[in-house]
Amino acid sequence: MAEKPKPQEPNPAENFTREELEAIAREEAERNLQNENLLAGSPLENLPPLEDGKKLEQWWLNARDVNKMLDLLETKNIKDFRKIRLFAVACCRNIENLKKQPLQSRESVDISEKFADGHATIEELNNVPAQPRVYSVSVSNYYNDIETAYDNVNDIARYCAMDVGLSQDSADAARLARDNERITQSKLLRDIFGPFAEKPIIEPSWLSWGDGAVKKIAQKIYDDRTFNDEMPILADALEDAGCANKEILGHCRGPGPHVRGCWVLDLLLQKDQGAPPQKK
């Protein structure tokens, strides 16, 4: 069993350079891998040929291999920095109630999430107290470089699953918890990026119906994170507004999980395609 990393309080007095932080994060990742001898339980799954759209869609809908799912998004040239960041945020939020404190601060996750939607600046992001994993959460995708963004989010998801494992008391329980966390992450990723097939068209009449009721409900769910309680209410409103799209209604009434970045909410709220963060 791995030696448990000591929880560290972020220390604003420590001003690491980016290079130093990257080196620390790399060392930490290697140590974790050596100790655990596992890639945090990502089941290995073979990808169908990229030109076989149908099989690929089927694979995506059932995939549990987060690593490979992210690879696929990257291969398909999906450059939505906002959604990629929101997946990292979702992975972090999903473990914020662990018994043993995960090695990242809520503050960095909050700011990263705000940044994704344009409510925080690069400066605020960079001012999050230095700490290796916090660093990787907070400034991932800082670069206008999609490859780095995917690498970072991949690491973050893996770290989160490792934290779940480390919070367990035995090696067997750790493995199981890690595997389950990876499965949850695959669902989060699907919630954000949605089906691969072309997304349904949102009819303007749905959005204008009832004085914009659909959009208001969607916005409230997004702001208050009342996904579980209110997504079915959103489905009812959509139906009343004339929507009969099975994919959309099924997603709202399905088991979830839903998070910020949820593909249906994003379509209804007409969220932008996540332009890369501006340079310093």
Ligand SMILES: [Zn+2]
């Ligand atoms: Zn959703």
